[in-house]
Amino acid sequence: MEYFKKQLNSLLRFRKELHQFPEVSGKEVQTAQRICAFLEQFPPDELIKNLGGNGVAAVYKSGKSGKKVLFRAELDALSIEEINDFEHRSHYQSVSHKCGHDGHMAVLCGLAIELHYKRPETGAIILLFQPAEEDGTGAQKVIQESAFLAIQPDYVFALHNLPGFPLHQIVVKNNSFSCAVQSIIIKLKGKTSHAAEPEKGINPALAITQIINDFHQLIQSDIRKKDYCLITPIYIQMGKKAYGVSAGAGEIHFTVRTTTDTQMQIKEHLLEKIAQKIASEHQLLIETKWIQVFHATENNSAAADEILKAAQKLTLDLNEIENPFSWGEDFGLFTQNYKGALFGIGAGLNIPALHNPDYDFPDEILPTAIRLFYQISKQITDAN
Secondary structure (H helix, E strand, O other), X not given: OOHHHHHHHHHHHHHHHHHHOOOEOOOOHHHHHHHHHHHOOOOOOEEEEEEOOOEEEEEEEOOOOOOEEEEEEXXXXXXXXXXXXXXXXXXXXXXXXXXXXXXXXXXXXXHHHHHHHOOOOOOEEEEEEEOOOOOOOXXXXXXXXXXXXXXXXXXXXXXXXXXXXXXXXXXXXXXEEEOEEEEEXXXXXXXXXXXXXXXXXXXXXXXXXXXXXXXXOOOEOOOOOOOOEEEEEEEEEEOOOOOOEEOOEEEEEXXXXXXXXHHHHHHHHHHHHHHHHHHHHOOOEEEEEEEEEEOOEEEOHHHHHHHHHHHHHOOOOEEEOOOOEOOOOOOHHHHHHOEEEEEEEEEEOOOOOOOOOOOOOOHHHHHHHHHHHHHHHHHXXXXX
16 A cells, blocks of 8 residues: 555655755755654654754664664755746755755655654664755755764665666666765965066966866766766966056866765876976965765665566666766765665756756655555565
8 A cells, every 4th residue: 555645746746845945955954844843743753852953863764673774855055046836846045855855755755754654664764854965065054963873774774866768767786876076176376466577476377377287188978988987177366456466366266976885096196296297387275175065876786686676576667877967966975885786767858957946856756765665664674
């Protein structure tokens, strides 16, 4: 019996409510409160609050020893102005759910309904509503919490809706599912001088140009290749709008993507070495900093097999992709520490892409995602 179907209309209304009141990374206070209020209608055996900031974990226990399976959704929204005009559009200027995290939360809430009425036969199911996925800090904060360390799941799973793929299609892959992504800030300090006497100063312009060119030479944009590396200039600042002054400082930011953490470590050292060499040649002081670190999501083969088996059991359309997605996901830190997998569910072929101002999570895929998560949980926790 699929108990969530009886509550489907209220679940869809709740998804729209979450969409109306989005909060950015680290600020998800009201979102977490709404999640807790919903879960109180279908009480778990344990409700853990304030995980890694605003995170919430609902634990549904069997009362017997066995495997512990964790499913994760994200609480946070993006700093994007919504242009949709439907009734459930964001109430907040320049903040909106343009990655579908409102839908992901609703999926776990639907799973909570099922688990409330039918606990696992053995072990336990943990529903984690994680904060701060978009800035890459949430997973690290959650994993370090003593309350989370006490859980120690045997398996971890997450999904992401995928515009551009057929509705309900399940997208799976062993090994790297999404890329490692990091951003580097390079600050250069020289010496300010009169623009009429630039030789008396040290202007960072040529060094910035050389860094851009040298970094560009390292790009391998074919994600099918082992040495895939995408380096994107994001921001440049130099001097001020003072036309009689030759700039004495500047900075440049890049985002770097590779298919594995190992490749990222190699590129990280190489890029720092190149920037430091160029700064030295131009007599500039340099400071580098890496931010918003997303580890590659390396799917465990046993966990990925559970997804495949569940999708086949439910006769869902399967797409076993060959190459990882170029975007980052901080679920990669979970798959580094636990046996787990991230997979995709098709959100439709002709809908706006993720992070577009007119995107909205397709409610049609909610039942499919809930059923698939529940089937995965049964496969792992049902007594043999």
